[in-house]
């Protein structure tokens with residue numbers, strides 16, 4: 359996942375909207391417990407294949423499927439995310455996790471990062487000092503060294519890659535075809551729990567290199583991005599022009615619409 363701050367309520371950050379990235383089996387289980395799961399979509403312009411040595415680009419490639427926005431080739435990254443306002447619905451009055459033995463990987467790895475390109479900096483986390491050293495050191499040189507956490511981080515990353523075909527199929531089945539520009543924002547799609555649960559359990563048809571690439575809109579709240587996407591014949595949409603409905607835009611920056619033209 360890129361720049362959304364996914365935080366664990368076990369740390370006391372329970373008072374605002376939170377989203378927890380889930381693997382597909384975790385999303386099915388979360389829905390079965392009555393929770394809400396959103397489908398977060400971001401698009402990466404993909405005009406040429408990266409070199410194998412370009413680790414960040416290869417990481418994005420493994421987590422995404424190919425598509426188009428107008429004439430612009432893109433890759434779409436889809437994240438299934440549990441979402442809730444306030445405290446996690448599984449946090450009990452005793453401040454204990456009600457599904458502790460079955461809690462998602464992302465809860466098990468906190469304060470480690472899902473992204474392999476982010477350092478784990480204690481100064482950026484809310485864990486008490488002793489959490490970093492007891493009973494054994496958690497990080498060394500800003501890298502996680504705790505073996506259990508490393509295992510869950512790799513399971514989460516592996517699941518992210520395994521789920522790509524299912525997520526591409528999910529977008530077709532639920533008619534999802536808009537995404538934010540990577541590193542600028544996401545489109546958060548909120549299908550009905552029943553529809554999402556049903557599609558997540560289906561086996562996706564096998565895609566081939568000849569499978570047609572679907573058309574996607576790229577949503578932005580930045581006038582400069584909108585103009586740049588027009589220049590490359592993509593299909594941009596202003597976030598503020600979106601109709602009310604079960605989808606909304608999550609931007610990382612404040613709205614920057616075009617300036618009013620002088621009369």
Ligand code: SF4
Pocket residue numbers: 366367368378446447448449450454455456457458461462465
């Ligand atoms: S599932 Fe449990 S560990 Fe995860 S956020 Fe909810 S209360 Fe915290």
